[in-house]
Amino acid sequence: MQAVKPSLGGRGHGPRRCMAAAGLVACCALASPAGASAHVGPAAAVATDYQARVDPLGPGLGGLRAQALDGDRKLWLQVDPGLVVSVLGYLGEPFLRFSPMGVAVNDRSPTAVDDRLTPRAGLSGASSRPPAWRPISDRHSYAWHDSRLRPVPAAGGPARVLGAWSIPILVGGRRDAITGDSRYAPAPPLWPWLIPLATTLAGVVLVVRGRRAETARVAVLVLAVCAVAGGLASAAGRELDAPGLGTSTRLEVIPLSVLAAGLLAGLIWGGSSVRRGAALIAAVLAGLEGLALISALRHGFVLSVLPADLARAAAALGLLAGAAVIAILVVEAGWHRSGRRPGGAGPKAS
Numbered sequence: 001m002q003a004v005k006p007s008l009g010g011r012g013h014g015p016r017r018c019m020a021a022a023g024l025v026a027c028c029a030l031a032s033p034a035g036a037s038a039h040v041g042p043a044a045a046v047a048t049d050y051q052a053r054v055d056p057l058g059p060g061l062g063g064l065r066a067q068a069l070d071g072d073r074k075l076w077l078q079v080d081p082g083l084v085v086s087v088l089g090y091l092g093e094p095f096l097r098f099s100p101m102g103v104a105v106n107d108r109s110p111t112a113v114d115d116r117l118t119p120r121a122g123l124s125g126a127s128s129r130p131p132a133w134r135p136i137s138d139r140h141s142y143a144w145h146d147s148r149l150r151p152v153p154a155a156g157g158p159a160r161v162l163g164a165w166s167i168p169i170l171v172g173g174r175r176d177a178i179t180g181d182s183r184y185a186p187a188p189p190l191w192p193w194l195i196p197l198a199t200t201l202a203g204v205v206l207v208v209r210g211r212r213a214e215t216a217r218v219a220v221l222v223l224a225v226c227a228v229a230g231g232l233a234s235a236a237g238r239e240l241d242a243p244g245l246g247t248s249t250r251l252e253v254i255p256l257s258v259l260a261a262g263l264l265a266g267l268i269w270g271g272s273s274v275r276r277g278a279a280l281i282a283a284v285l286a287g288l289e290g291l292a293l294i295s296a297l298r299h300g301f302v303l304s305v306l307p308a309d310l311a312r313a314a315a316a317l318g319l320l321a322g323a324a325v326i327a328i329l330v331v332e333a334g335w336h337r338s339g340r341r342p343g344g345a346g347p348k349a350s
Helices: 013-031 110-114 191-210 213-239 253-269 272-292 308-337
Strands: 050-054 064-069 074-079 085-088 094-099 102-106 133-137 141-145 161-171 174-184
Touching (some): 050 064, 074 085, 191 213, 191 308, 213 253, 213 272, 213 308
Antiparallel strands (some): 064 074, 074 141, 085 094, 085 161, 102 133
16 A cells, blocks of 8 residues: 655655745744834834824924834934924933935034933033034934933822823924923733633644644645734734835835745645645744734734734734744654554554
């Protein structure tokens, strides 16, 4: 009798090549600066307990666009090239200047020192000396950390709305301000997420105990498609979270969509080895995206264009489906290595 063929790919070099490809794609995903443009800074956040909101700019601030980033970590400001706008610091001193030449920082500003934009040595005698402007960008937009975005909460602990904030600016020498408010949201309860976790574990156990090759093949296919859908929705939601930063963030969604389409094509129309490789790659990438969003379960605001609960659900779907795919593939590989026919029919005939 002929040996039963593996359901999702043969033994030998095929699985090893799939594992190598999955590892390569995972390394590329970890090395790529995804989200760097959407959330400016060396350590981009994915969730936070506090969120600052910018009020609509008044008629006197035409040509300016402002947006809070990473919850309340930074303020992003864009100024039309023909305007000269100065941002005043914590002590009312000139801090940043937007002009046709770009953005400059005042090296004698205590706020610039506090934000680590300039060395402390420049503060000597700063109060009695004119600003020392140093160019820091030739663009007409800039994002910086500003502690004023999170007002001190009232006595008795943080409230849903912490309070209003204001950052004074000079527009062509005329004083104005960028205003807004800051909000607090507690972390969501964790127990509802135990339901999909238990469901996933129960499903994997049933597939493994059943030892049915066809059941395992269908389960891997369905779960891999779910992993692609959840991972893509979660990643795209994060990339599109800062629409005010321009179209570059939207363009980063294109390679994500192309990769997702390629994986889905391999899962649906590919041969057994291609399906196995596509499923493994989808599981690894969706799992990485889900792990990146774990902190979203511990904070009230998720930095995504999706509603917070939907963003959490997409990340959880990618993580759980990806983990289930890997578990089933590993167990199925063990079936073939042990020389036992899936389905519990005993050793394979030679």
